[in-house]
Amino acid sequence: MAGRIKIRAQKKGELTEVKALMRHPMETGMRKDQAGESIPAHFITEVAVLHGDQTVMQAHWGAAVSANPFLGVRFQGGQSGDAVRVVWTDNQGGTGEGETTIR
Amino acid sequence: MTLYRFVMMIPRWWLLLMVVPALADEGIFDQYRDLMGDDNPAIFVIEEGEEFWVQSQGPSAATLEACDLGLGTGVTRGAYAQFPRYFADTDRVMDIETRLLYCMETLQGRDREVIAAKPYSLRGDFGTELEALVTWLAAESEGMTIAPEQAHPKERAMYAMGEEIFFYRAGPHDFSCATCHEQSNKRIRLQQLPNLTEHTEVAEAYGSWPAYRMSQGLVRTMGWRLQDCFRQQRWPGLIFGSEVSIALQTYMAVNATGGIMTAPGLKR
Amino acid sequence: MKDTAKGRVSRRRLLNWAAALGALMTLPARAWATVSRPETAFDATALDQALMALGQTPTRHEGVIFTTPDIAENGAVVPIRVEVDQTVLPNVSKVSVLVEMNPNPLAAVFDIAPGTEVYIETRVKVAQTGNLYAVVESDGQLFMASRETKVTLGGCGG
Numbered sequence: 001m002a003g004r005i006k007i008r009a010q011k012k013g014e015l016t017e018v019k020a021l022m023r024h025p026m027e028t029g030m031r032k033d034q035a036g037e038s039i040p041a042h043f044i045t046e047v048a049v050l051h052g053d054q055t056v057m058q059a060h061w062g063a064a065v066s067a068n069p070f071l072g073v074r075f076q077g078g079q080s081g082d083a084v085r086v087v088w089t090d091n092q093g094g095t096g097e098g099e100t101t102i103r
Numbered sequence: 104m105t106l107y108r109f110v111m112m113i114p115r116w117w118l119l120l121m122v123v124p125a126l127a128d129e130g131i132f133d134q135y136r137d138l139m140g141d142d143n144p145a146i147f148v149i150e151e152g153e154e155f156w157v158q159s160q161g162p163s164a165a166t167l168e169a170c171d172l173g174l175g176t177g178v179t180r181g182a183y184a185q186f187p188r189y190f191a192d193t194d195r196v197m198d199i200e201t202r203l204l205y206c207m208e209t210l211q212g213r214d215r216e217v218i219a220a221k222p223y224s225l226r227g228d229f230g231t232e233l234e235a236l237v238t239w240l241a242a243e244s245e246g247m248t249i250a251p252e253q254a255h256p257k258e259r260a261m262y263a264m265g266e267e268i269f270f271y272r273a274g275p276h277d278f279s280c281a282t283c284h285e286q287s288n289k290r291i292r293l294q295q296l297p298n299l300t301e302h303t304e305v306a307e308a309y310g311s312w313p314a315y316r317m318s319q320g321l322v323r324t325m326g327w328r329l330q331d332c333f334r335q336q337r338w339p340g341l342i343f344g345s346e347v348s349i350a351l352q353t354y355m356a357v358n359a360t361g362g363i364m365t366a367p368g369l370k371r
Numbered sequence: 372m373k374d375t376a377k378g379r380v381s382r383r384r385l386l387n388w389a390a391a392l393g394a395l396m397t398l399p400a401r402a403w404a405t406v407s408r409p410e411t412a413f414d415a416t417a418l419d420q421a422l423m424a425l426g427q428t429p430t431r432h433e434g435v436i437f438t439t440p441d442i443a444e445n446g447a448v449v450p451i452r453v454e455v456d457q458t459v460l461p462n463v464s465k466v467s468v469l470v471e472m473n474p475n476p477l478a479a480v481f482d483i484a485p486g487t488e489v490y491i492e493t494r495v496k497v498a499q500t501g502n503l504y505a506v507v508e509s510d511g512q513l514f515m516a517s518r519e520t521k522v523t524l525g526g527c528g529g
Contacts, residue, residue, distance in 0.1 A: 070142050
C-alpha cells in the first residue's frame with residue numbers, strides 16, 4: 001500500500017504528458033481523531049518526475065496538497081517507449097516510486 | 104380572451120425566469136469535474152481489496168478465495184451486482200458486507216464481532232479491510248447490469264421491508280428517507296438529491312457506490328452511506344449488518360435493476 | 372547571461388541542473404529536502420509573509436495562465452492547473468501555488484528546468500472560499516495570476 005504510484009505518460013505532439021496519482025494520506029497534523037488525539041503530520045515533502053535519468057521537474061509540497069495526490073506535468077521531448085519515473089519522500093522518511101513507459 | 108391571447112400578453116422574459124431556476128443548478132460542478140479528470144484514488148483501494156482476498160488470515164490461516172458470493176465458490180466477477188441475495192447456508196438475505204463477514208468467520212475462523220465493531224474507517228484512518236474488499240468486489244462488477252435476486256420469498260420480503268422503512272417517518276425531525284429522496288430535482292445546499300423511487304436516478308445513485316469520498320480521502324460503501332444518512336436524519340444509529348441496512352439496500356438495488364454498475368465512483 | 376544560440380545554452384543549463392539534481396537524489400532524503408525546500412515560505416501563516424519568503428511581492432502577468440474551478444464541490448480536493456505562455460514570459464524556473472485562506476498559504480513549489488514547458492496540474496486543499504495564487508519566477512522576478520474559488524459545504528454538513 002505505501003509508496004504506490006499510478007503513472008500514465010503519453011505523447012501530445014512534441015510534448016510528453018505525465019499524469020501520476022500517488023497513494024498517501026497527506027495528513028496536515030492539524031486534525032484530531034475520534035478520541036481527540038492529534039493525528040501526526042504525514043505528507044509528501046519532495047516529489048520528482050524523471051525522464052530517463054533526467055529530472056524534468058522537482059516539487060516541494062506542503063500538507064495542503066490533497067490526500068492521494070495527483071500530479072500532471074508536460075515536458076518537451078520524450079519518445080514512445082522511454083521510461084518515466086516519479087519518486088517521492090515524505091516528512092516521516094517514507095519513500096514512494098513508480099515507473100511507466102511513454103505511449 | 105383565449106389562452107393564446109393571454110399567454111402572448113406575458114412579456115417573453117418572464118417566461119425565462121420560470122425556466123432559469125431549474126437550469127441554474129444544472130452542471131454547477133461541471134467545470135470542477137472537468138478539471139479533476141478521471142484519476143480516482145479508488146484505484147489503489149481496489150488493489151488493496153484484492154490483496155486482502157488472497158491473504159491468509161485468522162486461526163484457520165485461510166484466504167477468502169473459497170468464499171461463495173452467490174455465483175459459486177470463489178466467483179467474484181459479477182457477484183456484487185446481484186446483491187443483496189438469499190443464501191441457503193445461512194437461510195437469510197445478506198448484503199455484500201455481511202456475506203464477507205460470514206466468509207471471514209467460516210473460512211478464516213475470525214471473530215465477526217471484532218470486525219463488526221469497526222467495519223469502517225474513522226477520522227485519521229486510511230481505509231479498512233472491509234472497505235477495500237467491497238471496493239474490489241464492486242470493481243469486479245463494473246459495467247455489469249444491476250440484478251439483485253428477487254426469486255426467493257425472503258428476498259421479496261426484504262424488499263417490502265425496505266420500502267416500508269424508506270417511507271417511515273421518525274426521529275426528532277420526522278424525516279423519512281423519502282423526505283429527501285422521493286422527488287427529482289431537489290438538492291441540499293449544492294448537492295443534488297437522487298430520487299430513489301425513480302429508476303434512472305436510483306440506478307445511477309446505487310450503481311456509483313462504493314465511492315471515493317473526496318472530503319474524507321476514503322472509499323465509502325453503501326452500508327456506510329446508509330449509516331451516515333441515519334446520522335443526518337438524527338435517527339438512532341444504524342447497526343452495521345442489520346436487517347434494516349440490508350432491507351434498504353435491497354429496496355434501492357431492486358429499484359435500480361437494469362442499471363449499470365459504475366463503481367467505484369468519485370464523490371464530494 | 373544572454374542566450375545567443377538558445378538551444379545550446381538551455382541544454383547545457385538543463386544538463387547542469389539535472390546533474391545537480393541527480394546528485395541531490397542520491398543524498399539521504401533529509402539532505403535533499405534541506406538543500407532546496409523553502410521552509411520559511413511553507414511555515415508562513417499569512418499570504419504576504421509567504422510571498423516575501425519566496426522573494427518579493429509578485430506583479431500580475433497575463434503570461435501566467437491559472438485555471439481553478441469557480442466553485443469546488445469540496446475543499447479537500449480542488450484541481451488546479453498552471454501554464455505559462457513562454458512567448459510573453461520566458462525562462463520560468465519556479466511555479467508556486469498559494470491558497471490565501473489556508474492556515475499556511477504556500478501549498479507547493481515546482482522547480483522546472485528553465486526553457487522547458489510549464490504545465491502543472493495538481494489538487495490542493497482550500498480551507499474556505501478565497502483567492503488562489505499561481506506565482507512564477509522568471510530571471511529572478513516574480514509574476515502571478517490569481518483566481519477566487521468558492522468552496523461549498525457538502526449536503527447535510529459533512
